[in-house]
Amino acid sequence: MSAQVLSGKTMSESLRLEIASRVTALKERGLTPGLAVILVGNDPASEIYVRNKGNGCTEVGMYSRTINMPAETTQEELEAAIEELNADSAIHGILVQLPLPKHLDEQAALAKILPEKDVDGFHLINAGHMLTGTEGVVACTPRGALHMIKSTGVNLSGKEAVVIGRSNIVGKPMAMLLLKENCTVAMCHSRTQNLAEHTRRADILVAAVGKAGFVTADMVKPGAIVIDVGINRVDGKVKGDVDYDAVKEVAGWITPVPGGVGKMTITMLLMNTVEAAERMLK
Ligand SMILES: Nc1nc2c(c(=O)[nH]1)N[C@@H](CN(C=O)c1ccc(C(=O)N[C@@H](CCC(=O)O)C(=O)O)cc1)CN2
Numbered sequence: 146m147s148a149q150v151l152s153g154k155t156m157s158e159s160l161r162l163e164i165a166s167r168v169t170a171l172k173e174r175g176l177t178p179g180l181a182v183i184l185v186g187n188d189p190a191s192e193i194y195v196r197n198k199g200n201g202c203t204e205v206g207m208y209s210r211t212i213n214m215p216a217e218t219t220q221e222e223l224e225a226a227i228e229e230l231n232a233d234s235a236i237h238g239i240l241v242q243l244p245l246p247k248h249l250d251e252q253a254a255l256a257k258i259l260p261e262k263d264v265d266g267f268h269l270i271n272a273g274h275m276l277t278g279t280e281g282v283v284a285c286t287p288r289g290a291l292h293m294i295k296s297t298g299v300n301l302s303g304k305e306a307v308v309i310g311r312s313n314i315v316g317k318p319m320a321m322l323l324l325k326e327n328c329t330v331a332m333c334h335s336r337t338q339n340l341a342e343h344t345r346r347a348d349i350l351v352a353a354v355g356k357a358g359f360v361t362a363d364m365v366k367p368g369a370i371v372i373d374v375g376i377n378r379v380d381g382k383v384k385g386d387v388d389y390d391a392v393k394e395v396a397g398w399i400t401p402v403p404g405g406v407g408k409m410t411i412t413m414l415l416m417n418t419v420e421a422a423e424r425m426l427k
Contacts, residue, residue: 148371148396151293153408160292160412165205167419171426172206178422179208180238180264180414181230185223185249186216191242194411198240201411207418208235216246223249227257237425238264238418243314261424264417267314275321282417287319289409290372290400291326294349297370297398302327305346309333309360309386310353315374319351340364352386360387368397374406 168178180202184195195211202209212226223241230239239262245251255263260270266284274281294301306328310316320330333343344350344364350371352360357377365371375386385402393399400406 148393148399149297150393151296151372151398151400151405153289153293153400153405156293156296157408157412160409160416161201161205164412164415164419167423168206171419171422174426176422176426177206177208177235178238178419179210179236180240180418181210181212181233181236183212183214183223183226183230183239183241185214185218185242186246188244191244195242197411198414201415202418205415205419207415210236218246218249220249220253223254224257227254231257231259231262236262237422238262238414240265240414262421264414264421266318266417272313272318275318278321278325282421283322283413284314284318285410285413285417286315286374286406287322288413288416290315290319290351290374290406291322292409292413293372293400293406294323294370299348299370301349304328304348306330306349306351307333307343307347308351308353309337309340309344310351310355310374312353315353316351319353319374323349323351354386356386357384358386358388360392362388362391362395365392365395367395369395370398371396371400372406373400373402375402376407 182195182198199209230236239258241254255267260268263271263282266282271281306323308316308320311334320332324330331343333340341364345366350369353374357379373385373387377384383403
């Protein structure tokens with residue numbers, strides 16, 4: 146039997162209704178949640194994501210501001226822009242769109258964002274909360290992926306989860322979130338030996354590799370939840386890390402690309418921003 150498709154579009158629509166009603170409640174108390182996005186340079190994909198973030202804010206009734214900075218921006222200029230937003234009471238969430246131009250120090254810039262305004266969850270304080278399982282801001286893509294996994298209704302406790310990819314943005318936080326759900330988690334990466342032996346044991350398989358069609362049907366346990374975080378451009382089309390058509394025939398649940406986890410990323414950013422604003426009133 147073919148897998149059930151977990152639609153990021155459908156889940157985002159209902160989550161955005163919830164976010165919009167929380168924004169309305171905040172506005173009734175005199176606070177309009179505000180998100181600031183810093184974009185350095187003119188990477189075409191980043192420009193689209195940043196525009197979609199602004200449109201998302203408008204859709205749920207939030208205030209948004211985009212700070213466009215030239216590709217030659219210095220570290221000092223970038224950090225000064227962040228400091229200004231830290232001090233701005235109209236802004237509850239700040240994010241620096243990644244990747245940054247090569248000459249800039251990403252970690253140093255992220256460290257300048259006030260942890261309570263870090264709606265990407267990339268600040269070391271929030272990464273530490275993730276590691277210790279304490280309350281902090283959870284990175285948007287893994288948070289969206291976990292929401293999709295939970296939507297299956299499968300009891301995650303004790304299940305085998307395999308995450309392929311060890312990035313700070315997706316792989317590592319994803320593994321921590323699954324660990325918090327009491328999964329037995331394996332993190333696989335480019336040096337992992339006998340990768341398929343690991344993936345075939347997975348009840349939950351998360352692919353964040355960055356290679357189109359990398360996960361093939363023979364690597365998947367029948368009935369598994371397969372979450373595809375990959376966004377690869379092939380011949381002008383967006384493809385995931387999973388060989389979707391073949392894996393769909395083996396898995397129990399699967400996320401499509403496009404229209405899967407990617408769609409949830411911006412929705413979870415809106416969720417993190419409304420939550421940051423709510424914390425201001427507590
Ligand atoms: N500061 C950040 N930078 C980056 C993040 C992030 O979470 N914070 N993630 C990615 C880019 N990203 C958001 O910024 C993002 C990627 C993909 C999507 C999305 O909707 N994907 C669509 C397909 C999009 C396409 O056609 O290109 C989908 O999967 O349906 C949204 C946001 C790196 N940088």
